[in-house]
Each structure stands twice: as C-alpha cells, then as structure tokens.
Amino acid sequence: MQELPQNPPPQPAQSSAVKHLTVSxxxxxxxxxxxxxxxxxxxxxxxxxxxxxxxxxxNPVESQAREGQLIMAEVKRLGDRVFAYLQEQERGILLEMLRFQLRQQAVQDQTLRVVENLLAPEGGEALRKIQQKNQTRIAEAVAAGLAALDIKALKKAR
Structure with missing residues (x-):
C-alpha cells in the first residue's frame, strides 16, 4: 500500500481584491x-x-429587536426581584406588627381579668360603668388614629 499525502482542508483565500458594497x-x-x-x-x-x-x-436586522427583547426581559426579571424583596420586607414588618398586637391583646386581657377580680365583690354595675368608659375612650382613640393616618396619606398623595 502506498501512502497518499493528505492535504489540509482548503482555507479561504486571502484576497486583497476589494469588492464594493452599497450602503445607505x-x-x-x-x-x-x-x-x-x-x-x-x-x-x-x-x-x-x-x-x-x-x-x-x-441576522443583523433582527438582532436589534432581539436585544430590545433581552433588555426588556432583564428589566422584568430585576423588577420581579425587587418586588419579591419588598414583599419579604412587608411580611417581616407585618409579622412584627402582628406580634406586637397579640402581645398588647394578651396584656389587655390579663389586665381586664385583674380588674374584674378586684371589682367582683362590689358588683357588676361598677364594672359595666368602667367598660362603657373604656369603650368610649377606645372608640375616640381609634377615630383619632384613623384621622391621623388619613392626614398622612393625603399629604403623601400630593
């Protein structure tokens, strides 16, 4: 058997010939x-x-449109990450507010039980008067708090 010389694959010709192309x-x-x-x-x-x-x-004509789509996809992805971060922060804040509210409710319930036990020998009438006063004060405090929130919300909206 005779070995045949192997030729390397053809390379593109390096031509110095200049071709003309029409562009806008x-x-x-x-x-x-x-x-x-x-x-x-x-x-x-x-x-x-x-x-x-x-x-x-x-395709250079489509590449520009594709780049815009890629940019929009990246903006959406980053927006989703920011939104998820804000939701997580909100959950943390709301959870802490809920814990505080539950603690306050427990303290209030315990205080009411102590007051009921102290006033029980005197009869239920004194307790009812105190409860009425407390309900009135609570309603006033809630109304004042809501009014303050409304004022803050209105100032932020401007």
Missing part, C-alpha cells in the same frame, strides 16, 4: 465615524462587522 447614507456616515474613532479603515470596520454577524449566524 446614514450607515456610511456611521461606518466612517466609528472607523475613525477606532483608528481603523472603513473596509476593516465593515469586514469585522460582517464577519461578526456571519460567524455567529445572526
């Missing part, structure tokens, strides 16, 4: 400006841009 006026100005900024010729810039899209199998 605005595109021509952009090529000139960018090439000047980068310190290369227009031909080098155009060659590199064409190779970039060709090697990646990209």
């Amino acid at each position: 006026g605005p595109a021509h100005r952009l090529v000139g400006a960018e090439a000047a900024r980068l310190g290369i010729t227009r031909t080098e810039y155009a060659d590199a841009a064409i190779r970039y899209f060709a090697e990646r199998g990209l």
Whole structure:
C-alpha cells in the first residue's frame, strides 16, 4: 500500500481584491465615524462587522429587536426581584406588627381579668360603668388614629 499525502482542508483565500458594497447614507456616515474613532479603515470596520454577524449566524436586522427583547426581559426579571424583596420586607414588618398586637391583646386581657377580680365583690354595675368608659375612650382613640393616618396619606398623595 502506498501512502497518499493528505492535504489540509482548503482555507479561504486571502484576497486583497476589494469588492464594493452599497450602503445607505446614514450607515456610511456611521461606518466612517466609528472607523475613525477606532483608528481603523472603513473596509476593516465593515469586514469585522460582517464577519461578526456571519460567524455567529445572526441576522443583523433582527438582532436589534432581539436585544430590545433581552433588555426588556432583564428589566422584568430585576423588577420581579425587587418586588419579591419588598414583599419579604412587608411580611417581616407585618409579622412584627402582628406580634406586637397579640402581645398588647394578651396584656389587655390579663389586665381586664385583674380588674374584674378586684371589682367582683362590689358588683357588676361598677364594672359595666368602667367598660362603657373604656369603650368610649377606645372608640375616640381609634377615630383619632384613623384621622391621623388619613392626614398622612393625603399629604403623601400630593
């Protein structure tokens, strides 16, 4: 058997021949400006841009739309993360407020039991009067608190 010399795969010919391509006026100005900024010729810039899209199998017309979609997707993803963070913070704050409210309710219930035990020998009438006064004071305090919240909400809305 005779060994045949193996030839390497054909390489694209490095031709110095220049071909002409028609581009729009605005595109021509952009090529000139960018090439000047980068310190290369227009031909080098155009060659590199064409190779970039060709090697990646990209359609340059659709790539701009795709970039916008990618940016919008990233903005949405970041917005979702911020919203999730805010929800977690809100849950933490609300949980702490709930704990405080439950603690206050327990203290209030215990205080009422002590008062009931102290006033029980005197009869239920004194206890009813105290409860009526307390209900009135509670209603006034709640109304004042809600009014203060409404005022703060109105100031923030402006």
